[in-house]
Amino acid sequence: MENEYYVCTGCGLLCDDIEIELDDGKVSKVNNACLKGVARLKECNRPAECRIDGAPASLEDAIIETARILKEADSPVIFGMGNSTSQAQKNAIELAKKTSAYFDDTSSFCQGPIVEAILENKIRTCTLDEVKDKADVIVYWGADPSNSHPRHLSKYTYFPRGKERQRGWEEDRTAICIDVRKSDTATICGDKFYQIPPQADEELLNALTNGLSGKVPKVSFGMGPKKILELANMLKKAEFGVICVGLGLVYSLEEIEPLVRLMDKLNEVSNFYLIPMVGQYNMRGSNHNLHEETGYINRVKFTGNDVEHGAHCSVVELLRKRTVDAALIIGSDPMSSLPGSIAKELLDIPVITIDPCNTLTSRKAKVSIPVATAGSECGGTAVRMDGVEVEFKAMTETDRMCDAEILERIMGEL
Amino acid sequence: MGFGQFLKAPEYDIKIITYRDVFQSTALESSGCGDEYAERSAVILLDKGDMKKMVLKDGRKAVLKNNFGRVVVHLRPSSYEEGHEGIGYMTNSPWSNALVSSETGGSGVPKFKMITALISDAKDE
Numbered sequence: 001m002e003n004e005y006y007v008c009t010g011c012g013l014l015c016d017d018i019e020i021e022l023d024d025g026k027v028s029k030v031n032n033a034c035l036k037g038v039a040r041l042k043e044c045n046r047p048a049e050c051r052i053d054g055a056p057a058s059l060e061d062a063i064i065e066t067a068r069i070l071k072e073a074d075s076p077v078i079f080g081m082g083n084s085t086s087q088a089q090k091n092a093i094e095l096a097k098k099t100s101a102y103f104d105d106t107s108s109f110c111q112g113p114i115v116e117a118i119l120e121n122k123i124r125t126c127t128l129d130e131v132k133d134k135a136d137v138i139v140y141w142g143a144d145p146s147n148s149h150p151r152h153l154s155k156y157t158y159f160p161r162g163k164e165r166q167r168g169w170e171e172d173r174t175a176i177c178i179d180v181r182k183s184d185t186a187t188i189c190g191d192k193f194y195q196i197p198p199q200a201d202e203e204l205l206n207a208l209t210n211g212l213s214g215k216v217p218k219v220s221f222g223m224g225p226k227k228i229l230e231l232a233n234m235l236k237k238a239e240f241g242v243i244c245v246g247l248g249l250v251y252s253l254e255e256i257e258p259l260v261r262l263m264d265k266l267n268e269v270s271n272f273y274l275i276p277m278v279g280q281y282n283m284r285g286s287n288h289n290l291h292e293e294t295g296y297i298n299r300v301k302f303t304g305n306d307v308e309h310g311a312h313c314s315v316v317e318l319l320r321k322r323t324v325d326a327a328l329i330i331g332s333d334p335m336s337s338l339p340g341s342i343a344k345e346l347l348d349i350p351v352i353t354i355d356p357c358n359t360l361t362s363r364k365a366k367v368s369i370p371v372a373t374a375g376s377e378c379g380g381t382a383v384r385m386d387g388v389e390v391e392f393k394a395m396t397e398t399d400r401m402c403d404a405e406i407l408e409r410i411m412g413e414l
Numbered sequence: 415m416g417f418g419q420f421l422k423a424p425e426y427d428i429k430i431i432t433y434r435d436v437f438q439s440t441a442l443e444s445s446g447c448g449d450e451y452a453e454r455s456a457v458i459l460l461d462k463g464d465m466k467k468m469v470l471k472d473g474r475k476a477v478l479k480n481n482f483g484r485v486v487v488h489l490r491p492s493s494y495e496e497g498h499e500g501i502g503y504m505t506n507s508p509w510s511n512a513l514v515s516s517e518t519g520g521s522g523v524p525k526f527k528m529i530t531a532l533i534s535d536a537k538d539e
Contacts, residue, residue, distance in 0.1 A: 010443065035436055039443035046445045109523045147434040180431060181503065182494055198431060198501075198528055251527040299522065314522030333446055336507070339514035339524045341482045359446045360508065 007392035009083070009375030010037035012278030012385035013128075013149045013156075020395050027376055027395055034150035041376045041395070044357035048370035062369050063406070066328070066352045067413035069366070070099045073326035073350075077102040079315045080332030080354075082280030084403050085380030086389075089282070089289045091407035092330055097302045098414055102324060104315040105286040106279075106332060108298045113256045114245055114276040115287045116297050118387070123263050126242065126273035128155075128386045133162035137238035139176045142201065142248020143277045146184035149385075152277075153188065157244070164240075174234060178204065179248055194231060197221050201249050205258040208232050212265045241272040247279075278385035280331075281375070285383035319345040328352045330403060331374075335360035354406055371403045378402035423477075423534040426468045430458070430478070430513065430529040432506040442507075455507030456485070458533070459492035461499050468533065475536035480529070483512035486539050502533070 006018040008030075015037065021029035030038040050062050057065075070076050078096045081089050082105055096103040107115060117123045131138070138157045145152035153159055158168075158175045165172040177189040178196060186193040196204055200221055207217035211232035216225050235241060245259070253259065259274075266272035278284050287297035294300055294307045301308040311317055315334065318324045319342050326349055335343045336359065346364065353362040356373040372378035377398040381391045401409075438454035445451060458476060460468075470476060476489045487509055492498065504510040506526070513529045 035440045036443055039440045042444075044443070044445055045448055109526075144434055147436040147439070150436055181433065181498070182496065183433065195496075198429070248527065251523070251525070311520055311522040316518055316522045316524060317520065320516060320518065336446060336511070338511065339482065339516055339526075340508065340512035341514070341516035342524065343511070357446065363447065 006395055007375060007390055008033045008037040008041060009281040009373075009382070009392065010034065010040035011149050012281055012284065013152060014281060014382060014384045014390045014392075015151055015155060016390060022396060025396055036150065040373075043373070043376075046358040048353070048355050048358050048362050048368055050370055051368045053366060059369065059401070062367050063409050063413050065367050066369070066410050069326050069350045069352060070095075070101070070328065070410070071414060073099070075102065075324045076326040076328065077104065077315060077318055077324040078328045078330065079104050079334065080330035081105040081286035082107075082283035083331030083374065084282060084286070085374050085378070086282065086285045086289060086382060087380055088330065088403035088407055089286045091404050091411065093290060093293055095328075095407055095411055095414075098411065100301075100303050101328075102301045102313050102318055103290065104300070104313065104318075105283060105298050106337070107283050107287055108314045109316055109338075110247055111245075111250060111276040111278055111283070112287070112298050114250060114274070115278075115284060117256055117260060118274070118276070119287070119291050119297060122260055123274050124267060124272065125275060125387065127388050128157075128275065128384070129388075130240075130273075131242050131275070132156045132160050134164050134240040135162070135242050136165065136172060137174050137176065137234060137241040139178065139235070139241070139243045140185050140189070141178045141243055141245055142250065142252065143244050143246025144179070144183035144185045145244070145277065146188065148246070148279065149277060152244070153185070157242070158188070176231070176234065192234075194223070194227075196223070199252050201252040202254075202258045204228070205262045208235070209258070209262045209265045212236060212269055235266060235272070236270050238270050238272065241266065241270060243272065243274045244277055245274060246277045275386050282382035284385060284387065285381075288383050288387070316342055319343070322348075324349060326350045326352075328354070329361055329365070330354045330407075333359040333361045335364060354403055356400070369406055370400055371406055372398045372400040374403070380404065423537060424468070425532040425534040427500070428478070428502045428531055428533045429500055430502050430504050430510060430531060432504055432510045432527060432529075435505045438505045438507070451507075455505055456487040456509045457490055457504065458487050459490050459503040461497050461501065462491045463497055464499055465489070465491055470533070470535055475539060477534050477536045477539065478513060478531045480513055480531040482515055485509045485512045486536050
């Protein structure tokens with residue numbers, strides 16, 4: 001009998017080799033997934049409840065109340081999307097147009113600049129399948145996939161045998177880690193771990209670019225030119241190299257130009273690609289869908305046929321400056337993920353959450369709408385961290401509606 | 415100006431770097447409002463030398479505060495072989511986010527990875 005495989009929506013890796021067992025219509029066993037994936041695919045311990053002002057409500061009433069709030073708001077924001085199917089994202093964009101809303105997603109304060117540079121062809125990228133088949137040098141910079149994307153090394157980058165890398169990690173591949181601390185991934189990389197001080201990433205990027213340009217690379221911290229040149233030479237000799245960029249690198253750069261310059265230099269002397277270590281399973285999908293519609297990946301405001309874009313349209317600035325008077329949060333928990341001093345602004349405006357689980361944000365929301373969990377209870381498509389579209393089907397049946405359907409119902413009510 | 419100032423726990427400067435932990439992320443997937451997530455999030459890992467110098471003990475709690483927030487977390491010595499004097503590690507969570515600056519310079523991106531705070535023994539909190 002042929003095995004049936006499912007897709008895990010636990011992170012941006014979208015592992016497509018998941019086997020499950022069902023018991024009484026619920027996922028009882030998950031095979032091949034990592035710890036995080038198993039937890040994601042099994043029902044959360046505290047599923048969201050349909051509530052208005054803290055009191056139990058019918059789905060119908062919650063949808064009517066949501067439509068009322070959005071209609072009455074002068075400047076609503078629609079935010080989240082990283083844990084939504086592509087169809088839900090497209091529906092959310094339509095809803096933002098209809099309500100003249102701001103629209104932003106979590107990439108706004110994480111991997112956004114990297115995905116933007118990729119979509120604008122400023123940085124070369126490749127697929128994880130190409131990495132598996134061809135990559136001989138893998139650099140994790142400011143990333144610790146052993147904790148953030150536990151199957152990244154085993155499924156695609158360092159450990160597997162690939163078409164052109166039959167000897168795998170033992171002989172064919174070199175994994176390098178650059179980070180501010182000796183993470184679990186750094187431990188795997190052994191003597192190819194390069195520890196740098198916090199906020200020193202830009203200096204090392206520039207030093208490597210200089211080293212690859214024949215200049216003496218210098219940094220202000222305790223890494224001598226010899227050590228930097230040793231790293232530069234490893235990168236130069238790569239037949240197929242990839243830099244997997246984590247938030248440690250993204251957050252330490254004021255702008256990504258030093259990274260773009262290093263990538264350009266690497267591609268003069270070698271063959272290098274870059275993949276962002278996207279966290280949420282479909283954050284990149286939101287970037288792609290909005291880009292297709294507006295030419296921007298995030299941070300927009302719709303007004304009629306006009307689209308405004310910029311940092312002032314980011315969820316962080318909108319909350320900081322109290323620009324918005326209502327928020328529709330889809331598959332996200334900004335009360336947890338934003339700085340407390342900024343997230344607290346959500347307490348002063350009506351918030352609607354659409355989420356499968358009870359979250360800090362849903363607990364404070366005026367309207368909380370429960371939905372099916374994408375991946376286990378709801379099918380759809382998503383865009384993997386490397387830009388590959390992945391289709392997934394539901395594992396179980398549920399009475400709860402998918403996020404895309406809920407958004408359609410809200411549109412209908414409007 | 416009362417005598418109380420002499421009885422307060424001494425405060426020390428600390429830089430906090432956030433990181434990801436698979437067990438904490440798993441707890442988040444199970445329940446972002448659950449006890450296990452709180453247990454695994456409200457923790458700061460300190461340099462062993464710092465703990466000695468600051469007279470902070472493993473298993474006790476510490477107060478972390480700055481202009482943006484104040485949280486009480488569990489204290490643990492880190493298992494890193496190399497010292498990291500003046501730097502504490504916390505998983506990314508509402509506890510670390512409570513201390514992140516609201517200043518962004520208009521960029522829309524908070525400084526999640528570099529937090530400065532004062533640390534002190536939480537006494538009975």
